[in-house]
Amino acid sequence: MYPLLRAVLFMFEPERAHALSMAALELVYRLKLSRLLFGRRRSVPVNVLGLTFPNAVGLAAGLDKNGDHIDALAACGFGFIEIGTVTPRAQPGNPKPRVFRLVKDDALINRMGFNNDGVDHLVERVKASKRDCIIGINIGKNLDTPLELxxxxxxxxxxxxxxxxxxVTVNISSPNTPGLRDLQHGEQLRQLLHTLKQQQQQLAQQYQRYKPLLVKIAPDLSDDDISDLAxxxxxxxxxxxxxxxxxxQRPDLTSAAFASEQGGLSGRPIRQQADHVLSVLLRELDGKMPVIAVGGIMSAADAQRKLQAGASLVQLYTGFIYSGPALISSILKEM
Structure with a gap:
């Protein structure tokens, strides 16, 4: 069924197609048809970060920036949903068009620029959700906030x-906010993480519950950069x-019409690059913390390769757009 729906959705420009697909997903959920269409969520529990995940397949940040569709997306079979990236204040993001579909490459290029309705809106949406899966929240800085602040x-x-x-995930690796990736290096990174770690300890005491803090990194780092970051x-x-x-980067793209567009490339073309970064990061971390793998997962084999390499969990984004909920179940069948 999804290939037919995708064919219709791909007739629209990407952001319009996204809005339509989320509306359709919400309708399916509210009519209580999710289980009929997608099946029961496969329970393959895994303990990571001190949390019990219903299964190891999650949704990456970016698809549900404002937390508006948590329950409907969870009903697709995900074991966890990461919402955001959210900034303290609402912001419109970059001018449109800002998303490009590279169908021949099973890829996307986006330069969204952290468009979101602000952290207060997102919190209200999370509070209204049923919370029947693990919820991660991805945070970033506002565009007009100077890097030094x-x-x-x-x-x-x-x-x-x-x-x-x-x-909570700290996003310092989006290519679409000028200067953001500078926070992955040196004293700026150390200062940011030191401050957030202090905040985490204070908040854990205040709320009597410890919430794990993660950092999301770019695929364009050198091996030396990854070593320093780790x-x-x-x-x-x-x-x-x-x-x-x-x-x-733009490795061997077939869709030449969009290859020159600025923004972040996702999907099949970054598979090898993402796998390499994962491998180096796992080696440098040496088991001292878990790693969630995302990037280039378009099939069950892609997910299995990352898990066998040592990733604790995987996340989908572009693969979910191209293959729909069936990709989740196909990955879980291999576990």
Whole structure:
């Protein structure tokens, strides 16, 4: 059924297609048809980050930026949903068009720019959800916040979402906010993580519950950069990492019409790149924290390869757009 729906959706420009697909998914959920269409969520529990995940397949941040569709997406079979990226204040993101479909490559390019309705809206949506899966919240800085004040934005967002998240991800790897990736290096990274770790300890005491703190990294880092970053994560007591975000590189694209568009590339073309970063990161972390793998997962074999490499969990984004809920069940059948 999904291939037919996809054919219709792909007739629309990507953001319009996304809005239509989310509306359709909500309708299916509200009519209580999710189980009929997608089947019962497969229970393959896994304990990671001190949390029990119903299964190891999650939705990556970016698809549900505002937390408006948590329950409907969970009904597709995901074991966890990561919402966001959310910023302290609402912002419109970059001018349209800002998403491009590379169908021949099973890929997307996006330069959304953290468009979202702000952290207060997201918190209200999380509070209204049924919470029948693990919910991660991905936080970022506002576009108009200078890089030297970025820590303040992350602290504000972290404090606001902490009571409502099962885990929180620090997004310092989007290619679509100028200068953001500079936070992955050196003193800026150390200062950010040190401050957030202090906040985490204070909030854990305040709410009497410890919420894991993760960092999402880019696929465009050198091996030396990954090594330095891994050391900084360990030194600051970070709980986990997510590898990887979208890529600035354009490896062997067939869809030449969009290859020159600025933004982050996701999907099949970054599979090898994301796998390499995952491998190096796992080696450098040496088992000191779990890693969630995302990037280029278009099949059950792709997911299994990342899990066998040492990832604790996997997340889908572009693969879910191209293959629908069937991809979740096909991955879980192999577990």
């Amino acid at each position: 970025a820590v303040d934005d992350y602290v504000r967002a972290f404090q606001r979402v902490y009571p409502y998240a099962d885990y 050391r900084t994560l360990i030194d600051n007591g970070i709980d986990g990492a997510i590898a990887t975000n979208t890529s600035n």
